[in-house]
Amino acid sequence: MVRMFIRACLIAATLVGATAVAQTGPTVLRATYIAQNPVQAFVDPASGRVRGPAADITRALAQQLGVPWTISGAPGAVGVIERVVRGEADIGFVAFDPLRAVDVDFSQAYSLSQNAYLVADASPLHRAADVDAPDVRIGVRKGDAGEFFLTRTLRNATLLRDDAGSLEDAARQLRAGAISAYAANRHRLTGFVATTPGYRILEGNFYPVEQAIAVRKGNTVMLGVLNTFLDQARVSGLIATSISQAGLSGVDVAPAPVARKN
Numbered sequence: 001m002v003r004m005f006i007r008a009c010l011i012a013a014t015l016v017g018a019t020a021v022a023q024t025g026p027t028v029l030r031a032t033y034i035a036q037n038p039v040q041a042f043v044d045p046a047s048g049r050v051r052g053p054a055a056d057i058t059r060a061l062a063q064q065l066g067v068p069w070t071i072s073g074a075p076g077a078v079g080v081i082e083r084v085v086r087g088e089a090d091i092g093f094v095a096f097d098p099l100r101a102v103d104v105d106f107s108q109a110y111s112l113s114q115n116a117y118l119v120a121d122a123s124p125l126h127r128a129a130d131v132d133a134p135d136v137r138i139g140v141r142k143g144d145a146g147e148f149f150l151t152r153t154l155r156n157a158t159l160l161r162d163d164a165g166s167l168e169d170a171a172r173q174l175r176a177g178a179i180s181a182y183a184a185n186r187h188r189l190t191g192f193v194a195t196t197p198g199y200r201i202l203e204g205n206f207y208p209v210e211q212a213i214a215v216r217k218g219n220t221v222m223l224g225v226l227n228t229f230l231d232q233a234r235v236s237g238l239i240a241t242s243i244s245q246a247g248l249s250g251v252d253v254a255p256a257p258v259a260r261k262n
Contacts, residue, residue: 026090028068031058032083033093035073036165039113039187039251040093040211043073053111053211054093056242061091061229076165077143084214090222092214095145105217107226109210109254110239115146116250117181117202118167118189120174128204131181132157139179141165146183149207167192171199185209186250210254231256 033040033054041052049055050071062069074080074092077100083089084104095113096106117138119125131138134156140147142161150159160179162169167189170182181202189201213230215222233239239253 026067028070029058029062029065029091030089031069031071031091031093032074032080032089033071034077034080035075037185037188038246039111039185039248041071041073042246052246052248053239053242056238057093057110057213057230057233058091060233060238061226064229065225077145081214084216087216090215091226093211094214096210096212097145097148099148100214103217104214105219105223107213107215107223108230108257109212110230110233111211111243112208112252112254113211113248114186114205114250114252115149115183115207115209116186116189116205117183118170118174118192118199119181119202121198121200123174123180123200125181125202128202128206131202131206136180137178138181138183139170139173140183144184145209146185146207149209150183171196174199187248190249205250208252227257 031054038052041050041054043049044051050073055071058069058071074083077094080089080092080094081100081103084092092104094100096109100106117125117128117131125131125136132154136157137160138150138154138157139160139162140150142163144165147159147161165184167182167184170179173179174182183206186201186205193199193201213226215226234253234256243251243253
């Protein structure tokens with residue numbers, strides 16, 4: 001009974017916000033996501049349609065707003081943020097980070113995607129907690145949320161940033177001994193080791209990345225609608241169902257948010 005009451009209140013709040021958006025907001029809800037990040041969304045090779053949490057959230061939000069919607073991939077987190085800042089997208093799916101919050105405002109997190117380390121089978125490393133040590137070289141894609149986190153937190157290991165973010169390139173570097181471990185989201189790494197012998201994922205994760213939704217700086221109306229909608233999507237099971245249907249590993253529904261400063 002309490003759950004039903006909470007859900008009714010959330011729906012009512014969303015509809016109030018939807019009215020405000022309808023008066024001043026977009027006539028088409030345009031969404032963008034990181035094209036190379038399946039944790040957010042991916043193009044189904046059979047249908048050519050975008051699938052995953054970003055698509056499901058955009059579709060359901062557009063239905064509540066009573067507007068059509070589009071969604072398209074962008075080249076990396078920088079591409080998503082640029083589209084939002086330039087007004088080419090109304091919402092952008094991208095991991096929260098304080099550095100990114102300088103340019104855009106962020107909704108609450110809707111999911112947590114765990115980041116882990118890839119190593120060669122012969123590596124002496126076994127746990128994520130052991131990686132921050134002298135003489136350990138960690139590869140990571142430049143601009144990823146994991147790179148920002150490791151830049152802030154590493155004390156002993158050396159961080160080597162690359163622009164491509166290709167797991168195939170990372171594997172070659174691991175084989176050659178150029179890096180000791182490669183940092184990326186666990187879902188991508190799980191798919192890679194399943195098809196590429198000679199590599200493994202270290203036990204444990206080093207960072208739960210907050211997948212969230214960015215809007216233009218100062219767009220408080222849309223931000224309020226998003227946060228109320230995501231509360232509702234958490235309660236209704238929409239986010240959990242989307243994660244499950246997309247077959248995502250190492251991804252969990254984000255808990256109800258603690259207030260944070262953008």
